[in-house]
Amino acid sequence: MTDDDPRGGGPRRAVRHRSFALDLTRPLGTAAGEIRRREGFLIAVERRGDGAEWAIGAGGAGGADGAGGSVGLGEATPLPGWTESREACAAALDGLDGRAESQPPLAALDAESTPAARHGLSLALADAAARDAGERLSDRLADEAGIDATPADAVPVNATVGDGSPEATAAEARRAVEAGFDCLKLKVGARDVDADVERVRGVREAVGDAVALRADANGAWDRETARRALDALAAFDLAYVEQPLPADDLDGLASLREDGGRADPTASVPIAADESVAAHGIDAVLDAGADAVVLKPMALGGPDRALAAALRARSAGVDPVVTTTIDAVIARTAAVHVAAAVPDVSPCGLATGSLLDEDLAPDPCPIDDGRIAVPAGPGLAGDAFDDLRRR
Ligand SMILES: O=C(O)CCC(=O)c1ccccc1C(=O)O
Numbered sequence: 537m538t539d540d541d542p543r544g545g546g547p548r549r550a551v552r553h554r555s556f557a558l559d560l561t562r563p564l565g566t567a568a569g570e571i572r573r574r575e576g577f578l579i580a581v582e583r584r585g586d587g588a589e590w591a592i593g594a595g596g597a598g599g600a601d602g603a604g605g606s607v608g609l610g611e612a613t614p615l616p617g618w619t620e621s622r623e624a625c626a627a628a629l630d631g632l633d634g635r636a637e638s639q640p641p642l643a644a645l646d647a648e649s650t651p652a653a654r655h656g657l658s659l660a661l662a663d664a665a666a667r668d669a670g671e672r673l674s675d676r677l678a679d680e681a682g683i684d685a686t687p688a689d690a691v692p693v694n695a696t697v698g699d700g701s702p703e704a705t706a707a708e709a710r711r712a713v714e715a716g717f718d719c720l721k722l723k724v725g726a727r728d729v730d731a732d733v734e735r736v737r738g739v740r741e742a743v744g745d746a747v748a749l750r751a752d753a754n755g756a757w758d759r760e761t762a763r764r765a766l767d768a769l770a771a772f773d774l775a776y777v778e779q780p781l782p783a784d785d786l787d788g789l790a791s792l793r794e795d796g797g798r799a800d801p802t803a804s805v806p807i808a809a810d811e812s813v814a815a816h817g818i819d820a821v822l823d824a825g826a827d828a829v830v831l832k833p834m835a836l837g838g839p840d841r842a843l844a845a846a847l848r849a850r851s852a853g854v855d856p857v858v859t860t861t862i863d864a865v866i867a868r869t870a871a872v873h874v875a876a877a878v879p880d881v882s883p884c885g886l887a888t889g890s891l892l893d894e895d896l897a898p899d900p901c902p903i904d905d906g907r908i909a910v911p912a913g914p915g916l917a918g919d920a921f922d923d924l925r926r927r
């Protein structure tokens with residue numbers, strides 16, 4: 537982990553952002569390449585004085601929470617392909633330096649062009665507000681989204697299994713099931729369809745019929761290959777195939793869900809959209825049609841926007857699934873709160889902490905029996921991140 541130099545000096549300019557870099561334990565193989573390392577920014581906001589002013593940066597001197605109110609924490613961990621580049625994210629955050637205004641400066645960050653930066657600030661503001669109100673982040677998010685149901689105390693999650701040989705894939709799947717997961721997501725599309733079909737067959741044989749299987753192609757296939765892959769994968773009772781086509785091919789997405797000359801029209805595999813949501817927004821994807829949507833708060837511009845997208849999906853009869861982009865602990869914990877606020881959420885891709893070799897702080901979200909416990913408040917996780925608030 538590395539620290540940026542503090543920017544600015546005086547009390548009104550308690551503004552700095554801190555960069556970090558975290559290696560994965562081992563590369564996560566996907567059709568879009570290997571993810572080896574995650575670089576991002578830890579963000580803090582503090583309400584000043586009478587509460588009318590906001591400053592962005594690390595917390596004030598002394599305690600974890602400043603005299604004027606709570607210090608809120610956020611995280612911006614860009615992942616090109618889903619979000620802006622690290623450079624664009626840094627520039628957007630730099631642009632906030634020195635601001636101390638009567639309004640939280642969220643409007644200065646564009647959710648489409650700099651979703652990770654907006655995520656970081658939106659989360660920090662929501663964490664501060666939730667802490668001030670003495671409530672969990674999930675309660676705050678649900679309230680602001682107009683959700684009546686009380687957020688869940690735990691959310692179901694899938695294990696994430698990267699590309700690998702058939703043997704390695706089956707062994708990892710078996711380990712995940714032994715650890716209590718009953719939903720697995722396998723990365724496919726990094727090798728040819730026949731090889732992936734054998735990997736999926738091996739996993740289904742290894743884990744039996746009671747475990748839900750998902751496959752994520754990360755946009756690897758053209759339409760014809762996708763049709764062939766889906767027809768072959770129909771034998772393994774997949775819960776869905778995620779992003780079979782490139783992000784931009786919304787028409788193809790729609791036509792894959794129709795019969796389209798399929799060998800056996802009754803054997804259909806549900807389709808989930810992920811990159812398409814990040815690239816074109818939830819409305820375009822819902823218009824095109826999907827069985828499920830994968831919502832990454834980091835890619836959608838914040839926990840607030842991800843939850844709003846989940847509700848839109850729900851009302852369109854499409855199943856929302858919340859996942860990380862292999863984020864550090866602050867954004868992961870926030871994503872857990874987002875998922876908790878979605879009533880009866882399906883298994884989410886939030887079990888990604890173990891993919892990181894190191895982290896910003898200990899993880900306050902234990903996974904037990906395929907479920908992640910939502911931390912007690914206030915905010916993200918009570919006092920779990922106080923060391924980060926002070927710095
Ligand atoms: O959904 C999961 O199981 C974990 C998250 C995940 O797979 C992922 C992580 C980083 C970037 C892209 C993706 C993806 O869903 O395609």
Ligand SMILES: [Mg+2]
Pocket residue numbers: 752754778779810811830
């Ligand atoms: Mg995906």
